[in-house]
Amino acid sequence: MSSLKGKVALVTGASSGIGAETARYFASLGCYLSLSGRNEANLKTVAEECQQNGLPKDKILLIPADLGEEEDVKKVADKTIEYFGSLDVLVNNAGVVHPASIETFTLEKFDKTFDVNVRAPLQLTHLLRPHLIKTKGAIVNVSSVYGIMAFPGMIPYCMSKTALDSLTQNSTHDLAPHGVRVNSVNPGVIKTPVFKRSGMSDERYEQFLKLCERTHAMGRPGTVDEVAKVIAFLASDDSSYVTGELITIDGGKYLLTVMTPENKE
Template identity: 35%
Template sequence: MMRFEGKTALVTGGRSGIGRAIAERLQYEGARVFTAQRGADPRFEGIEADLGDPDSPDQIVSSVVDRAGHLDILVNNAGMMQEALVEDIGLEDWQRNLTVNLTAPFLLTKAALPHLRQTRGNIVNIGSIEGLGSNPRHAAYCASKAGLHGFTRAVAVDHGAEGIRCNAVAPGWIDTELNMEFIASMPDPDAFGQEIGRIHPVARTGSPDDVAALVAFLSSDDAAFITGQIYTVDGGRMAKLSLP
Protein backbone atom coordinates (compact mmCIF):
# COMPACT_ATOMS: atom_id res chain seq x y z
CA MET A 1 0.00 0.00 0.00
CA MET A 2 1.56 3.31 -1.13
CA ARG A 3 -0.30 5.77 1.08
CA PHE A 4 2.55 8.28 1.03
CA GLU A 5 3.61 8.32 -2.59
CA GLY A 6 4.78 11.85 -3.49
CA LYS A 7 4.88 12.93 0.16
CA THR A 8 7.86 14.11 2.21
CA ALA A 9 8.32 13.15 5.85
CA LEU A 10 10.70 14.39 8.53
CA VAL A 11 11.38 12.05 11.47
CA THR A 12 13.57 13.30 14.30
CA GLY A 13 15.71 10.67 16.00
CA GLY A 14 15.15 8.44 12.98
CA ARG A 15 18.47 6.63 13.04
CA SER A 16 17.58 4.07 15.71
CA GLY A 17 14.81 2.48 17.76
CA ILE A 18 11.25 3.69 17.32
CA GLY A 19 12.33 6.50 15.01
CA ARG A 20 14.05 4.13 12.60
CA ALA A 21 11.00 1.86 12.49
CA ILE A 22 8.79 4.88 11.72
CA ALA A 23 11.12 6.10 8.99
CA GLU A 24 11.27 2.63 7.44
CA ARG A 25 7.48 2.26 7.51
CA LEU A 26 6.85 5.65 5.91
CA GLN A 27 9.48 4.98 3.25
CA TYR A 28 8.05 1.52 2.59
CA GLU A 29 4.68 3.15 1.90
CA GLY A 30 6.18 5.59 -0.58
CA ALA A 31 7.34 8.64 1.36
CA ARG A 32 10.62 10.43 0.83
CA VAL A 33 12.04 10.36 4.35
CA PHE A 34 14.46 12.73 6.03
CA THR A 35 15.79 12.07 9.52
CA ALA A 36 17.39 14.53 11.93
CA GLN A 37 19.66 13.60 14.85
CA ARG A 38 23.21 13.71 16.07
CA GLY A 39 25.49 12.03 13.55
CA ALA A 40 24.93 10.76 10.03
CA ASP A 41 22.12 8.41 9.00
CA PRO A 42 23.14 6.25 6.02
CA ARG A 43 19.69 4.63 5.71
CA PHE A 44 17.80 7.83 4.87
CA GLU A 45 18.46 11.43 3.91
CA GLY A 46 19.97 12.32 7.25
CA ILE A 47 20.42 15.79 8.68
CA GLU A 48 22.99 16.09 11.45
CA ALA A 49 21.62 18.32 14.21
CA ASP A 50 21.66 18.93 17.94
CA LEU A 51 18.03 19.26 18.97
CA GLY A 52 19.19 20.94 22.16
CA ASP A 53 20.26 23.90 20.02
CA PRO A 54 17.32 26.29 19.54
CA ASP A 55 18.59 27.24 16.08
CA SER A 56 18.46 23.64 14.82
CA PRO A 57 14.72 23.28 14.13
CA ASP A 58 14.59 26.13 11.60
CA GLN A 59 17.72 24.79 9.91
CA ILE A 60 16.35 21.24 9.77
CA VAL A 61 13.00 22.21 8.26
CA SER A 62 14.64 24.60 5.79
CA SER A 63 17.01 21.84 4.66
CA VAL A 64 14.12 19.44 4.04
CA VAL A 65 12.07 21.97 2.08
CA ASP A 66 15.09 23.17 0.09
CA ARG A 67 15.86 19.60 -0.99
CA ALA A 68 12.36 18.17 -1.39
CA GLY A 69 10.30 21.26 -2.18
CA HIS A 70 7.61 20.56 0.40
CA LEU A 71 6.88 18.92 3.74
CA ASP A 72 3.83 16.76 4.41
CA ILE A 73 4.57 14.85 7.64
CA LEU A 74 6.47 15.84 10.76
CA VAL A 75 7.19 13.15 13.37
CA ASN A 76 8.67 14.55 16.58
CA ASN A 77 10.28 11.40 17.92
CA ALA A 78 13.69 12.36 19.36
CA GLY A 79 13.85 12.42 23.13
CA MET A 80 15.91 11.74 26.22
CA MET A 81 15.39 10.30 29.68
CA GLN A 82 17.27 10.96 32.91
CA GLU A 83 16.70 9.05 36.12
CA ALA A 84 16.85 11.15 39.30
CA LEU A 85 14.73 12.20 42.24
CA VAL A 86 13.42 15.76 42.14
CA GLU A 87 15.82 16.81 44.91
CA ASP A 88 18.76 15.51 42.88
CA ILE A 89 17.92 17.10 39.52
CA GLY A 90 19.93 20.22 38.81
CA LEU A 91 18.28 23.06 36.94
CA GLU A 92 20.58 22.56 33.96
CA ASP A 93 19.60 18.89 33.66
CA TRP A 94 15.92 19.72 34.10
CA GLN A 95 16.10 22.32 31.34
CA ARG A 96 17.96 19.91 29.04
CA ASN A 97 15.19 17.32 29.39
CA LEU A 98 12.50 19.89 28.63
CA THR A 99 14.52 21.36 25.76
CA VAL A 100 14.94 18.07 23.92
CA ASN A 101 11.56 16.51 24.75
CA LEU A 102 9.26 19.52 24.58
CA THR A 103 10.89 22.71 23.31
CA ALA A 104 12.44 21.06 20.24
CA PRO A 105 9.05 19.67 19.10
CA PHE A 106 7.55 23.14 19.69
CA LEU A 107 10.24 24.82 17.57
CA LEU A 108 10.08 22.16 14.85
CA THR A 109 6.31 22.50 14.70
CA LYS A 110 6.59 26.28 14.54
CA ALA A 111 9.08 26.05 11.67
CA ALA A 112 7.04 23.41 9.84
CA LEU A 113 3.59 25.01 10.10
CA PRO A 114 3.89 27.33 7.06
CA HIS A 115 4.86 24.34 4.91
CA LEU A 116 2.29 21.97 6.40
CA ARG A 117 -0.35 24.63 5.77
CA GLN A 118 0.46 24.48 2.06
CA THR A 119 0.27 20.68 1.90
CA ARG A 120 -2.50 20.23 4.47
CA GLY A 121 -0.03 18.01 6.24
CA ASN A 122 0.08 16.58 9.71
CA ILE A 123 2.17 16.12 12.83
CA VAL A 124 2.64 13.06 15.02
CA ASN A 125 4.37 13.55 18.36
CA ILE A 126 5.90 10.60 20.18
CA GLY A 127 4.87 10.99 23.79
CA SER A 128 4.88 8.24 26.39
CA ILE A 129 2.67 6.42 28.85
CA GLU A 130 4.83 8.34 31.33
CA GLY A 131 2.97 11.43 30.22
CA LEU A 132 -0.05 9.70 31.76
CA GLY A 133 1.55 7.84 34.69
CA SER A 134 5.03 7.59 36.13
CA ASN A 135 7.85 5.20 36.80
CA PRO A 136 10.16 6.00 39.73
CA ARG A 137 12.82 8.71 39.35
CA HIS A 138 11.44 10.06 36.07
CA ALA A 139 10.15 13.49 37.10
CA ALA A 140 11.73 15.46 34.25
CA TYR A 141 10.78 12.89 31.62
CA CYS A 142 7.19 12.64 32.84
CA ALA A 143 6.78 16.41 32.96
CA SER A 144 8.12 16.84 29.44
CA LYS A 145 5.95 14.08 27.95
CA ALA A 146 2.81 15.32 29.70
CA GLY A 147 3.61 18.74 28.27
CA LEU A 148 4.02 17.24 24.80
CA HIS A 149 0.58 15.64 25.08
CA GLY A 150 -0.94 19.00 25.98
CA PHE A 151 0.94 20.71 23.18
CA THR A 152 -0.46 18.13 20.75
CA ARG A 153 -4.02 19.04 21.65
CA ALA A 154 -3.31 22.77 21.42
CA VAL A 155 -1.85 22.51 17.92
CA ALA A 156 -4.80 20.40 16.80
CA VAL A 157 -7.26 22.99 18.11
CA ASP A 158 -5.44 26.00 16.70
CA HIS A 159 -4.66 24.65 13.24
CA GLY A 160 -7.34 22.11 12.39
CA ALA A 161 -9.29 24.60 10.26
CA GLU A 162 -6.15 25.02 8.14
CA GLY A 163 -6.16 21.34 7.29
CA ILE A 164 -3.34 20.46 9.70
CA ARG A 165 -3.84 17.49 12.01
CA CYS A 166 -1.78 16.80 15.12
CA ASN A 167 -1.87 13.61 17.20
CA ALA A 168 0.43 11.88 19.66
CA VAL A 169 1.40 8.27 20.25
CA ALA A 170 2.26 7.24 23.81
CA PRO A 171 4.34 4.04 23.74
CA GLY A 172 4.81 1.77 26.71
CA TRP A 173 7.68 -0.71 27.04
CA ILE A 174 9.15 -1.09 23.56
CA ASP A 175 12.06 -3.40 22.73
CA THR A 176 14.47 -0.73 21.54
CA GLU A 177 18.22 -1.20 21.67
CA LEU A 178 18.33 0.83 24.88
CA ASN A 179 15.69 -1.26 26.64
CA MET A 180 17.25 -4.53 25.49
CA GLU A 181 20.59 -3.39 26.89
CA PHE A 182 18.83 -2.59 30.16
CA ILE A 183 17.38 -6.10 30.33
CA ALA A 184 20.79 -7.58 29.53
CA SER A 185 22.30 -5.67 32.46
CA MET A 186 20.02 -7.42 34.96
CA PRO A 187 21.41 -10.28 37.14
CA ASP A 188 18.97 -12.69 35.45
CA PRO A 189 18.00 -11.17 32.08
CA ASP A 190 15.69 -14.03 31.08
CA ALA A 191 13.68 -13.86 34.29
CA PHE A 192 13.50 -10.07 34.13
CA GLY A 193 12.34 -10.16 30.49
CA GLN A 194 9.60 -12.66 31.35
CA GLU A 195 8.44 -10.50 34.26
CA ILE A 196 8.26 -7.42 32.04
CA GLY A 197 6.15 -9.42 29.58
CA ARG A 198 3.77 -10.57 32.32
CA ILE A 199 2.77 -7.02 33.30
CA HIS A 200 1.18 -6.64 29.84
CA PRO A 201 -2.24 -8.17 29.15
CA VAL A 202 -1.01 -9.23 25.68
CA ALA A 203 1.78 -11.17 27.48
CA ARG A 204 4.63 -9.54 25.62
CA THR A 205 6.51 -6.30 25.27
CA GLY A 206 6.16 -4.09 22.21
CA SER A 207 8.29 -3.74 19.12
CA PRO A 208 9.22 -0.51 17.34
CA ASP A 209 7.11 -1.74 14.42
CA ASP A 210 4.03 -1.70 16.68
CA VAL A 211 4.51 2.03 17.16
CA ALA A 212 5.41 2.66 13.53
CA ALA A 213 2.17 1.05 12.33
CA LEU A 214 0.07 3.50 14.33
CA VAL A 215 2.19 6.49 13.30
CA ALA A 216 1.72 5.52 9.66
CA PHE A 217 -2.04 5.29 10.13
CA LEU A 218 -2.25 8.68 11.85
CA SER A 219 -0.06 10.23 9.13
CA SER A 220 -2.30 8.93 6.36
CA ASP A 221 -5.61 10.03 4.88
CA ASP A 222 -7.18 7.01 6.60
CA ALA A 223 -7.06 9.16 9.75
CA ALA A 224 -8.45 12.28 8.09
CA PHE A 225 -11.03 12.88 10.85
CA ILE A 226 -8.68 12.21 13.76
CA THR A 227 -6.80 15.01 15.49
CA GLY A 228 -5.89 16.13 19.00
CA GLN A 229 -5.73 12.55 20.29
CA ILE A 230 -3.21 10.70 22.45
CA TYR A 231 -3.01 7.00 21.56
CA THR A 232 -1.39 4.55 23.96
CA VAL A 233 0.57 1.68 22.42
CA ASP A 234 1.31 -0.37 25.52
CA GLY A 235 -0.14 -3.86 25.18
CA GLY A 236 -2.85 -2.94 27.67
CA ARG A 237 -0.38 -2.11 30.45
CA MET A 238 -2.12 1.10 31.51
CA ALA A 239 -5.50 -0.66 31.57
CA LYS A 240 -4.36 -3.37 33.98
CA LEU A 241 -4.75 -2.83 37.71
CA SER A 242 -2.17 -4.26 40.07
CA LEU A 243 -3.27 -7.05 42.37
CA PRO A 244 -4.84 -5.83 45.67
Protein backbone atom coordinates in the same frame (compact mmCIF):
# COMPACT_ATOMS: atom_id res chain seq x y z
CA MET B 1 -1.80 3.79 3.46
CA SER B 2 -1.08 4.35 -0.21
CA SER B 3 -1.74 8.07 0.31
CA LEU B 4 1.78 8.44 1.71
CA LYS B 5 3.38 7.63 -1.64
CA GLY B 6 5.21 10.69 -2.93
CA LYS B 7 4.54 12.68 0.25
CA VAL B 8 7.41 14.34 2.13
CA ALA B 9 7.95 13.38 5.78
CA LEU B 10 10.42 14.71 8.32
CA VAL B 11 11.29 12.14 11.00
CA THR B 12 13.44 13.27 13.93
CA GLY B 13 15.44 10.83 16.01
CA ALA B 14 15.63 8.61 12.93
CA SER B 15 19.03 7.08 13.67
CA SER B 16 17.67 4.36 15.97
CA GLY B 17 14.64 2.81 17.61
CA ILE B 18 11.12 3.94 16.71
CA GLY B 19 12.38 6.72 14.44
CA ALA B 20 14.56 4.37 12.38
CA GLU B 21 11.74 1.84 11.95
CA THR B 22 9.31 4.63 11.04
CA ALA B 23 11.74 5.74 8.34
CA ARG B 24 12.09 2.21 6.98
CA TYR B 25 8.32 1.67 6.96
CA PHE B 26 7.59 5.05 5.37
CA ALA B 27 10.17 4.21 2.69
CA SER B 28 8.35 0.96 1.90
CA LEU B 29 5.21 3.04 1.35
CA GLY B 30 6.98 5.36 -1.10
CA CYS B 31 7.17 8.36 1.23
CA TYR B 32 10.05 10.80 0.60
CA LEU B 33 12.15 11.27 3.73
CA SER B 34 14.04 13.96 5.59
CA LEU B 35 15.81 12.13 8.43
CA SER B 36 17.39 13.80 11.41
CA GLY B 37 19.49 12.19 14.16
CA ARG B 38 22.53 12.68 16.33
CA ASN B 39 24.42 9.56 15.20
CA GLU B 40 25.48 10.22 11.62
CA ALA B 41 26.81 6.69 11.03
CA ASN B 42 23.53 5.13 12.16
CA LEU B 43 21.59 7.65 10.09
CA LYS B 44 23.48 6.56 6.96
CA THR B 45 22.72 2.92 7.75
CA VAL B 46 19.02 3.72 8.08
CA ALA B 47 19.15 5.55 4.73
CA GLU B 48 20.65 2.47 3.08
CA GLU B 49 17.87 0.34 4.57
CA CYS B 50 15.31 2.78 3.23
CA GLN B 51 16.82 2.35 -0.24
CA GLN B 52 16.57 -1.43 0.16
CA ASN B 53 12.88 -0.86 0.89
CA GLY B 54 12.49 0.74 -2.52
CA LEU B 55 13.03 4.47 -1.94
CA PRO B 56 15.44 6.20 -4.40
CA LYS B 57 18.57 7.70 -2.83
CA ASP B 58 17.70 11.21 -4.04
CA LYS B 59 14.42 11.06 -2.11
CA ILE B 60 16.26 10.72 1.21
CA LEU B 61 17.80 13.72 2.95
CA LEU B 62 20.04 13.17 5.97
CA ILE B 63 20.47 15.98 8.51
CA PRO B 64 22.78 15.15 11.44
CA ALA B 65 21.62 17.34 14.31
CA ASP B 66 21.31 17.64 18.06
CA LEU B 67 17.77 18.83 18.74
CA GLY B 68 18.83 20.02 22.16
CA GLU B 69 20.39 22.94 20.27
CA GLU B 70 18.05 25.66 19.02
CA GLU B 71 20.09 26.37 15.89
CA ASP B 72 20.16 22.68 14.96
CA VAL B 73 16.38 22.54 15.17
CA LYS B 74 16.13 25.49 12.81
CA LYS B 75 18.68 23.84 10.50
CA VAL B 76 16.54 20.70 10.29
CA ALA B 77 13.46 22.71 9.33
CA ASP B 78 15.28 24.93 6.83
CA LYS B 79 17.18 22.14 5.07
CA THR B 80 14.07 20.00 4.73
CA ILE B 81 12.14 22.75 2.94
CA GLU B 82 15.19 23.82 0.93
CA TYR B 83 15.66 20.26 -0.41
CA PHE B 84 12.06 19.13 -0.96
CA GLY B 85 10.23 22.45 -1.28
CA SER B 86 7.29 21.24 0.81
CA LEU B 87 6.30 19.09 3.78
CA ASP B 88 3.35 16.75 4.32
CA VAL B 89 4.23 14.93 7.54
CA LEU B 90 6.17 15.89 10.66
CA VAL B 91 7.07 13.07 13.06
CA ASN B 92 8.47 14.52 16.29
CA ASN B 93 10.17 11.37 17.54
CA ALA B 94 13.53 12.48 18.96
CA GLY B 95 13.68 11.99 22.70
CA VAL B 96 16.08 11.56 25.59
CA VAL B 97 15.86 9.96 29.01
CA HIS B 98 17.69 11.33 32.06
CA PRO B 99 16.53 9.22 35.04
CA ALA B 100 15.88 11.16 38.24
CA SER B 101 13.57 11.12 41.23
CA ILE B 102 12.49 14.16 43.23
CA GLU B 103 15.52 13.48 45.45
CA THR B 104 18.08 13.11 42.67
CA PHE B 105 16.88 15.43 39.90
CA THR B 106 18.97 18.41 38.83
CA LEU B 107 18.03 21.42 36.77
CA GLU B 108 20.59 20.30 34.20
CA LYS B 109 18.77 16.98 33.74
CA PHE B 110 15.46 18.80 33.58
CA ASP B 111 16.69 21.27 30.96
CA LYS B 112 18.35 18.62 28.79
CA THR B 113 15.18 16.53 28.84
CA PHE B 114 12.81 19.38 28.04
CA ASP B 115 15.08 20.87 25.37
CA VAL B 116 14.80 17.73 23.23
CA ASN B 117 11.46 16.25 24.29
CA VAL B 118 9.39 19.45 24.41
CA ARG B 119 11.12 22.56 23.09
CA ALA B 120 12.31 20.97 19.83
CA PRO B 121 8.85 19.62 18.84
CA LEU B 122 7.31 22.97 19.72
CA GLN B 123 9.91 24.85 17.66
CA LEU B 124 9.60 22.52 14.67
CA THR B 125 5.81 22.71 14.76
CA HIS B 126 6.03 26.50 14.79
CA LEU B 127 8.63 26.75 12.04
CA LEU B 128 7.01 24.20 9.73
CA ARG B 129 3.42 25.24 10.34
CA PRO B 130 3.12 27.33 7.13
CA HIS B 131 4.32 24.42 4.99
CA LEU B 132 2.04 21.89 6.65
CA ILE B 133 -0.90 24.26 6.18
CA LYS B 134 -0.16 24.44 2.45
CA THR B 135 -0.32 20.67 2.12
CA LYS B 136 -3.01 20.12 4.79
CA GLY B 137 -0.52 17.79 6.38
CA ALA B 138 -0.23 15.79 9.58
CA ILE B 139 1.90 15.88 12.73
CA VAL B 140 2.58 12.82 14.86
CA ASN B 141 4.28 13.36 18.20
CA VAL B 142 5.95 10.33 19.76
CA SER B 143 5.10 10.58 23.43
CA SER B 144 4.88 7.81 26.02
CA VAL B 145 2.41 6.04 28.26
CA TYR B 146 4.44 7.71 31.01
CA GLY B 147 2.97 11.00 29.89
CA ILE B 148 -0.35 9.85 31.34
CA MET B 149 0.89 7.82 34.33
CA ALA B 150 3.66 7.92 36.91
CA PHE B 151 6.91 5.94 36.76
CA PRO B 152 9.41 5.83 39.66
CA GLY B 153 12.69 7.65 39.18
CA MET B 154 11.71 9.32 35.88
CA ILE B 155 10.27 12.70 36.87
CA PRO B 156 11.84 14.85 34.10
CA TYR B 157 10.94 12.31 31.42
CA CYS B 158 7.36 11.81 32.57
CA MET B 159 6.83 15.57 32.89
CA SER B 160 8.24 16.13 29.40
CA LYS B 161 5.89 13.60 27.83
CA THR B 162 2.90 15.12 29.62
CA ALA B 163 3.97 18.47 28.19
CA LEU B 164 4.30 16.93 24.71
CA ASP B 165 0.76 15.58 24.96
CA SER B 166 -0.38 19.07 25.89
CA LEU B 167 1.39 20.40 22.79
CA THR B 168 -0.50 17.83 20.72
CA GLN B 169 -3.91 18.79 22.04
CA ASN B 170 -3.37 22.54 22.11
CA SER B 171 -1.82 22.74 18.64
CA THR B 172 -4.76 20.68 17.38
CA HIS B 173 -7.04 23.62 18.13
CA ASP B 174 -4.74 26.04 16.32
CA LEU B 175 -4.14 23.91 13.24
CA ALA B 176 -7.41 22.02 12.67
CA PRO B 177 -9.08 25.06 11.01
CA HIS B 178 -6.26 24.92 8.44
CA GLY B 179 -6.74 21.22 7.73
CA VAL B 180 -3.66 20.06 9.66
CA ARG B 181 -4.12 17.10 12.00
CA VAL B 182 -2.02 16.55 15.15
CA ASN B 183 -1.90 13.33 17.17
CA SER B 184 0.33 11.57 19.68
CA VAL B 185 1.33 7.95 20.02
CA ASN B 186 2.00 6.93 23.62
CA PRO B 187 3.98 3.68 23.61
CA GLY B 188 4.55 1.46 26.62
CA VAL B 189 7.92 -0.22 26.99
CA ILE B 190 9.36 -0.76 23.50
CA LYS B 191 12.62 -2.57 22.78
CA THR B 192 14.87 0.34 21.76
CA PRO B 193 18.37 1.60 22.71
CA VAL B 194 16.95 4.56 24.68
CA PHE B 195 17.05 2.81 28.05
CA LYS B 196 20.69 1.73 27.71
CA ARG B 197 21.63 5.22 26.55
CA SER B 198 20.14 6.52 29.79
CA GLY B 199 22.73 4.52 31.72
CA MET B 200 20.84 1.28 32.36
CA SER B 201 23.16 -1.74 32.55
CA ASP B 202 22.61 -4.81 30.37
CA GLU B 203 21.54 -6.81 33.43
CA ARG B 204 19.11 -4.13 34.62
CA TYR B 205 17.71 -3.80 31.08
CA GLU B 206 16.99 -7.54 30.88
CA GLN B 207 15.29 -7.37 34.28
CA PHE B 208 13.28 -4.40 33.06
CA LEU B 209 12.09 -6.30 29.97
CA LYS B 210 11.28 -9.35 32.09
CA LEU B 211 9.12 -7.16 34.32
CA CYS B 212 6.98 -6.34 31.28
CA GLU B 213 5.51 -9.82 31.51
CA ARG B 214 3.79 -8.65 34.68
CA THR B 215 3.24 -4.94 34.01
CA HIS B 216 1.81 -5.19 30.48
CA ALA B 217 -1.50 -6.98 29.97
CA MET B 218 -0.17 -8.65 26.82
CA GLY B 219 2.73 -10.05 28.83
CA ARG B 220 5.60 -8.55 26.83
CA PRO B 221 7.27 -5.32 25.74
CA GLY B 222 6.38 -3.88 22.35
CA THR B 223 8.41 -3.74 19.16
CA VAL B 224 9.31 -0.74 17.04
CA ASP B 225 7.31 -1.92 14.03
CA GLU B 226 4.14 -2.02 16.13
CA VAL B 227 4.58 1.69 16.82
CA ALA B 228 5.72 2.64 13.31
CA LYS B 229 2.58 1.22 11.74
CA VAL B 230 0.34 3.36 13.95
CA ILE B 231 2.45 6.43 13.18
CA ALA B 232 2.01 5.72 9.47
CA PHE B 233 -1.75 5.35 9.92
CA LEU B 234 -1.96 8.72 11.69
CA ALA B 235 0.19 10.33 8.99
CA SER B 236 -1.93 8.96 6.16
CA ASP B 237 -5.32 9.87 4.76
CA ASP B 238 -6.68 6.69 6.36
CA SER B 239 -6.98 8.71 9.59
CA SER B 240 -8.45 11.79 7.92
CA TYR B 241 -10.96 12.42 10.74
CA VAL B 242 -8.58 11.70 13.64
CA THR B 243 -6.96 14.64 15.42
CA GLY B 244 -6.04 15.64 18.96
CA GLU B 245 -5.76 12.01 20.06
CA LEU B 246 -3.30 10.41 22.47
CA ILE B 247 -3.13 6.81 21.29
CA THR B 248 -1.58 4.34 23.71
CA ILE B 249 0.40 1.51 22.11
CA ASP B 250 1.25 -0.14 25.39
CA GLY B 251 0.00 -3.71 25.37
CA GLY B 252 -2.56 -2.74 28.00
CA LYS B 253 0.01 -1.42 30.48
CA TYR B 254 -1.91 1.69 31.46
CA LEU B 255 -5.19 -0.11 32.06
CA LEU B 256 -3.52 -3.01 33.86
CA THR B 257 -1.66 -0.64 36.18
CA VAL B 258 -4.76 1.41 36.93
CA MET B 259 -6.92 -1.64 37.57
CA THR B 260 -4.36 -3.65 39.56
CA PRO B 261 -2.15 -1.33 41.63
CA GLU B 262 -0.09 -4.25 42.95
CA ASN B 263 1.41 -4.56 39.46
CA LYS B 264 3.10 -1.18 39.67
CA GLU B 265 6.88 -1.20 39.26
